[in-house]
Amino acid sequence: xxxxKIGYFLKELRKAKNLTQEQLAEKLNVSGRTVSRWxxxxxxxxxxxxxxxxxFYDVSIPEIIxxxxxxxxxxxxxxxxxxxxxxxxxxxxxxLLKEIRNLSIIGVCALAVYxxxxxxxxxxxxxx
Numbered sequence: 001x002x003x004x005k006i007g008y009f010l011k012e013l014r015k016a017k018n019l020t021q022e023q024l025a026e027k028l029n030v031s032g033r034t035v036s037r038w039x040x041x042x043x044x045x046x047x048x049x050x051x052x053x054x055x056f057y058d059v060s061i062p063e064i065i066x067x068x069x070x071x072x073x074x075x076x077x078x079x080x081x082x083x084x085x086x087x088x089x090x091x092x093x094x095x096l097l098k099e100i101r102n103l104s105i106i107g108v109c110a111l112a113v114y115x116x117x118x119x120x121x122x123x124x125x126x127x128x
Contacts, residue, residue: 005067007041013057014039028052 014024014035021035028035028049037043045053054061063069 001065002041002067003044004041006044006064007039007067009064009067010045010053011039013053013059017057027056 014021017024019027021039022032025032025035030049034043038045050061050064053059054064057064059069
């Protein structure tokens with residue numbers, strides 16, 4: 001994590017909104033000195049402030065942490081990876097459910113094989 005890069009990015013985002021450090025500080029209920037320290041890379045915003053900054057600047061938290069906007073292509077790649085992981089997880093879940101069903105059937109059959117001869121013996125003994 002490059003704090004200088006993050007600071008420069010935060011500074012550019014602020015300037016794009018035509019705000020001074022003091023104006024931003026007022027909006028976030030922090031001091032102007034705090035904003036200055038973020039922008040020079042000496043300090044990082046608290047996690048709760050990262051959420052506010054991301055919403056205020058309309059960027060994602062990972063973009064702030066990386067110190068740069070992600071391209072649309074990058075977002076598409078991330079979405080594709082997430083979809084592939086979701087598909088894989090779904091396939092894995094389906095496989096596991098089939099395995100559980102098969103093992104359940106085998107278990108029921110094993111119980112039947114174990115109990116049926118005993119029941120048959122009792123039934124046969126009653127018939128005599």
